[in-house]
Amino acid sequence: MLKKAMHWESTEEKEDKKVRCLLCAHNCVIAPGKCGICGVRENRDGELYSLIYGLASSVGVDPIEKKPLFHFHPGSRVLSFGTAGCNFRCPHCQNWEISQCGPEELRLQEIMPAEAVEMAKRHRCEGMAWTYNEPAIWHEYALDSMKLAKEAGLYTVYVTNGYINEKPLREIAPYLDAANVDVKGFSDEFYKEIAGARLMPVLKTCKLMKELNIHLEVTYLVIPTKNDSADEMRRFCEWVANELGTEVPVHFSAFHPDYKLASLPITPSGKLKEAHEIGRAAGLKYLYLGNAALRGFGDTVCPKCGNTLIERSGFSVRVLGGIKNGRCLACNRRIPVIGV
Numbered sequence: 001m002l003k004k005a006m007h008w009e010s011t012e013e014k015e016d017k018k019v020r021c022l023l024c025a026h027n028c029v030i031a032p033g034k035c036g037i038c039g040v041r042e043n044r045d046g047e048l049y050s051l052i053y054g055l056a057s058s059v060g061v062d063p064i065e066k067k068p069l070f071h072f073h074p075g076s077r078v079l080s081f082g083t084a085g086c087n088f089r090c091p092h093c094q095n096w097e098i099s100q101c102g103p104e105e106l107r108l109q110e111i112m113p114a115e116a117v118e119m120a121k122r123h124r125c126e127g128m129a130w131t132y133n134e135p136a137i138w139h140e141y142a143l144d145s146m147k148l149a150k151e152a153g154l155y156t157v158y159v160t161n162g163y164i165n166e167k168p169l170r171e172i173a174p175y176l177d178a179a180n181v182d183v184k185g186f187s188d189e190f191y192k193e194i195a196g197a198r199l200m201p202v203l204k205t206c207k208l209m210k211e212l213n214i215h216l217e218v219t220y221l222v223i224p225t226k227n228d229s230a231d232e233m234r235r236f237c238e239w240v241a242n243e244l245g246t247e248v249p250v251h252f253s254a255f256h257p258d259y260k261l262a263s264l265p266i267t268p269s270g271k272l273k274e275a276h277e278i279g280r281a282a283g284l285k286y287l288y289l290g291n292a293a294l295r296g297f298g299d300t301v302c303p304k305c306g307n308t309l310i311e312r313s314g315f316s317v318r319v320l321g322g323i324k325n326g327r328c329l330a331c332n333r334r335i336p337v338i339g340v
């Protein structure tokens, strides 16, 4: 459905009817009849419109662990929504069939916010997630939906590249409970090459999410030869430790060849374990290795006494008896897991 967009302005030269979208850090200047980089926000005669309000490309019930969120309502089910388009151009995107397409190229299902919330309840989900493609470009719809979700007692989640601007992030923050931010690498060159974007806005979003009390976990997809040097991963881990804190869960995920990076190999498990060691040395307390069958590396362990508190295997999760009200029962250390 066509909907007047939020977060834009006319450019200084009003007579050419160009607009500047202020939703994400690209700040696209868009001529009449054209879309911004994301392909879903169009200038119609000098006004900006969202082309995707209430239009879903994908809807599914997922375990929250799939996002991945490991410290947020473990074992719960979340109704997940995706639409068309993305503001990044990652050549390894696992969801490129929807993220690299405009809305006119996909068969989209109309689901208005109230119906989306109703669906989540009907499927006995505890929450709703905007995921599969970049949720920030669906801002108007996600915002309306999450307001209703909160009224209905559901939690809300973004799985995001973190490119949203400060003002729209502050706008959704009161209704957004948790986010997983995908940090794609730790150099500006890498971001420019791989995503057509910049690193700094992503880091700014992570810090602001913490400040706004949105539960935050970060994911770093380890891509062989692209962002897997010990130095780059160390700088990432040290930045997380210093700027977000050592209690923030960090997920290192294995790359699987796809889309335009189909010729690269799968990330070797040795490289993932190296990332884990680097994270430990940086002082990070909760490190997880994903997309790989590595026994024990998905478990939540008390950093003080070593007690295993939550066991995970694939997407199956078992909260053991050692954690209650966010504390390890063996040593009373605070364990930042919401919902247990």
Ligand code: SF4
Pocket (backbone or CB within 6 Å): 021, 022, 023, 024, 025, 026, 027, 028, 035, 036, 037, 038, 039, 040, 041, 086, 087, 136, 137
């Ligand atoms: S949301 Fe889309 S149109 Fe707006 S600035 Fe970002 S990429 Fe450009």
